[in-house]
Amino acid sequence: MNNDDFDLEAFVGRLPTPTIEDLLQARREAELAPPVVTGLPMPEFVRWGVVRYRCLLDCGWFHEEHPGLERPGALLLPAGFTSEDLAAAITSAAEVRSKAFAMRIQQAIADHFAEAHPGR
Numbered sequence: 001m002n003n004d005d006f007d008l009e010a011f012v013g014r015l016p017t018p019t020i021e022d023l024l025q026a027r028r029e030a031e032l033a034p035p036v037v038t039g040l041p042m043p044e045f046v047r048w049g050v051v052r053y054r055c056l057l058d059c060g061w062f063h064e065e066h067p068g069l070e071r072p073g074a075l076l077l078p079a080g081f082t083s084e085d086l087a088a089a090i091t092s093a094a095e096v097r098s099k100a101f102a103m104r105i106q107q108a109i110a111d112h113f114a115e116a117h118p119g120r
């Protein structure tokens, strides 16, 4: 089979369509998933959706993030996916975003310490 043989519309037409209830259930399950422990310092909430992580040595440096602007990203779903697959994919995508968010902040803090507080 090559790409010319693949009928995308027919394929999509055979996928089960998740109902609103499936999507709401998946969202509830994602919200109930345990939070990822990040070891990040406590942020300040400085203005609409912006969180600020200050230098632990109080030198005035800070790193800001706007988590609400992050794109949710693609969900990886098997062919013929079920509402459980959808819930798991939403939870997995949320965990990936959460870990990436934490790693970005930890890296910013590490970079700041390397530059401004070497050896601390």
Ligand SMILES: [Zn+2]
Residues within 6 Å of the ligand: 055, 056, 057, 058, 059, 060, 061, 112, 116, 117
């Ligand atoms: Zn500092």
